[in-house]
Amino acid sequence: MAFQFNNSGQQSAFEDNSKIPTVKQFQPQFLQKAIANQVRLNYQTIAVTQAINERGKKIPLAQLPVLTKGTTLVLDLGQYYVGHFRLQFTTAGSYPDAPALVNLRYCETQAELTCSAAYQGWLPEGWIQEETVKITDFPATFTAKDRTACRYLKLTVIATSEKYGLRLKKCDFRAQTAADFKLPEEKADKDLQLMRIDQLAQITLQNCMQGVFEDGPKRDRRLWLGDFRIQSLCASDLQTDFAIIKHCLYLFAGTQTSAGNIAADIFAYPRLVPDDLFMLDYNLLFVDTLANYYRATADRATLNELYPVAEKTIMFVADRAPSGEIPAWLVQTAFLDWLPDGIKIDRQAALQGVYLYALKQLRSLASTLEVDTVNITALIKQQEDLIKSKYYDASKRLFVSGPDKQASWWSQIWLTRADALGKDVSKQVLDTAIRTLKLDVFMTPYAYGELCLSLCEHGLKENALKLIRDYWGKMLADGAETSWEVFNPQKPNYSPYGVNSQLVLSHCHGWGSWPTYLLRHFLRD
Template sequence: MNKCFFMALSLALFSLNVSAQCYTESQQQTWLQKAEASKPVLNKTTHHPVREVKIVADANAFQGFKAVEDGDINDLYSKSFKKKKEVIVDFGKHLVGNVSFKIKDIGPMQDAVLRFKVTFGEIPSDLGLPVEPYTGSLSRGWMQDFQCDVSYDGCYTFNRRITARYMKIEAVGTSIYSDFCFDNITFEATTSAGKSKAQLASTTPQIFKDIARVSENTLKDCMQGVFEDGPKRDQRLWMGDLYLEALANTASFKEYNLTKRCLYLLAGLANPDNGLLYSNMVEYPKPHAQQTFFVDYALSYILTLNDYLKATGDTETARDLWPVVKNQINTILAKAIDNNHLYANTGYQYKGMMVSIVFFDWAPVTLDNHAAIQGLLAHSIDCAYNIAKVIGKTDDVKAYPATAKQLRKAGYKAYWDAKKQIVVSGKERQESYTATSWAVLGDLIKGNEAQKAIRNVMQSNTAIKPGTPYANHFLVAAMLHCGMNSEAKKYVEDYWGGMVRLGADTFWEYYVPDNHLFSSYNGYTLLNSYCHAWSCTPIYFIVNYPEIFQK
């Protein structure tokens, strides 16, 4: 996810004058210790290529390329590769882990270092599209293309974790005096997921069985030492992705200790002075945070803890982390809500450049997020109050129900266009799927008006559509929230099913049905992640709404 633009800016979201720390060093160290105690053991499985393929252009395939079987995989282990020079192998499924290969002599012994160029791809276009000239807005280092020098022992192990299904090997430096073939190519895949607990009814339509399978594959490959956003890129824990991963996990693998670990890690690395949570963290060499703040992500932490509490009944963890919940809500209410009870701080001026601190989506057009954050804040206050009720802390937040009511009343007045029966946001009265989704989920609008709002925005020629599965998740959730069950079913089938029909074995970071090459990384599609956590949630819908998706 291209949040690195924000990471480059060490921003303080709200400047606070604090006389004492919100969290003590001892408190945060205890949280980090509890996170470490919940660290999973990675499950490992060994995989080998199942076939040789070639990547061919196909206008009907996703991004214009497909893989077709080509050659005999057994030849790789018996015939001269010096003559063959190049091969693309298919492991048969998307994998995350460690890759190694070994060559063996054919005839005279190896008498020189051999040089290979190896490129990995999650999908066929990763190997079909040219890497150069590199025009991406993120580090060139994310690209999975390597120069490999193989010495006399014939062995090579890649020095970083690989995320791929396809592996292209090119011989670029061989000896005229010796020859070789491959002895083995091994992909040792890792995940902290166990066996899925999800059981679908026999009446479930095949397309939803397929969507559920790909959802679980996506989540599984993102479940490493933390819930990662993307195992190829960014390889870190983002709070927005965490919420959706936790939802999908409760419906499938039920690895609740991983959710617990992530909640404690984020709390242990929070800003101790103002209490705010940093938007993301990296696990190695030791857990550390990128010191940036996304308001909607800070609020999503509350949603995650609330879901975790409902799923596990773990009141001890909820009590531990209750100060973190309060600090997110109270700080935002104090610093970003105006006298009209509207969220009024969706942008931050930094060196003459407007930087969004409310994310929600990488839409094809810049979103106005006033209506969306208004709805999310009201919903988050409800979730915080629910946590308080379960752990006996309602005295801390007596004003929350009244505050949420004020936010909803103000949001309805400001963002509901009763004449057009549509949600609008900001001074330009922008129409978008995301603003509508959160106006519904936050109960700024309800009932028939909520249904009309969704139907009208989807019929609008000017409304901004989502750019990511992340935003599309909340659209489906909004449909279900207001009783648009058949529309929600069709949307999941069309959107996530669209990826399945295009050959996805894990769901993608971006999917814009009418623009398969969409990327927020300066248009450089090869930087896109094709196994991304925020796309994994159809399994949550399919399991939790069986009367809709399993019949």
């Protein structure tokens, strides 16, 4: 059984879809290549030398008082990292006559330190980074079994006996990443806000680069095709080694169904399992990810091997849309972005745009390989004719969708990225949209960054730069050190996951890496 995702904000739900083929058999020739390009993680040990007590005072570990029942400390790594904490405890007072219980909450942000644990939402509570540790024998060294993603550790002593207390003797953190780039340093002669936005994007990317490009190292810890497309684009400017991108491309290729569709995401460890979730737009954009990889590397051998995979993802849609119009049941499998609560977005025009964009990327790759493009060109013309006749309102200078002729941002973004009616019309549409459509509908950096990219591609760089400052700049002002999964400047506390869901939100999310690519390619001084 396959699933689609109805992303309707806090009313979101997984839905069965028997029309979507699932993986019956892996493609071993591609998985062998994936294994050959597995990456090694880089490790460093971060020593924690001081703690913050309940009054906010910083105290060296060696000077900490004895920790008794009810004592709370905060350990600060100084920066966001992914890895494992190690804590060494001794005791003071009488010989321990009972085990100690210590609660550990691993926090990505300062706000999580004081969040209530009374989470009410539809995401499983198992994503909350919190555990209670029982320590029986002393001296004791506790190493967190689960990998955590955090900057802070909130330590609360739940229980000792009245005869003894705990001493925190030593604390360190073994951080890990597959990234091989160094973070940029601040320079006095540069735009400080943009430099910090760039740092935020790079720290995000660095921590999401583990065995694969994870969407978020706290949650969901897996390889999502939508995030991977953005992350690989950004990493191509920063990495000297492209193995991790190649590894992920071959994982998707190796798990493609015989019908041609690709899973929305992959569980890469502890064993390889393609998710039974399908998202139409993610499937179509595999070709874009491959095209970006080829442009960065000129790796013709990989392109030659994976071109048929990309072609099959497109033909999966073409075979089900003989008239050119994608059937409604297939459109409804698309993600597009976290959509705002209470607003029904008609997705049809946006998905026609994604389809056309993917077709053009495929034709470009086919031309590179000197593969016949007659069929692809015919499909492109079919789309352009359909879009011109049905999805463009010349009087409004906007793309529209559905019976109510809705002009949503998602339609403008994807039909301009596809240049459905040519670059001049795309620029006019974007100029009109910036002046007339509200930006408060964007709930995440995912589509927001796509809009910034389209603006840059069509000569509206000043508009893009303003959007980057307004969005990621506001995120910084609100305390972000890494790019958050969900953020709306007008509704900073919004979450699609339910009430009091701060502890399950991902505050380091791969699709927020956009600025590091945009700043380098389009917006340098």
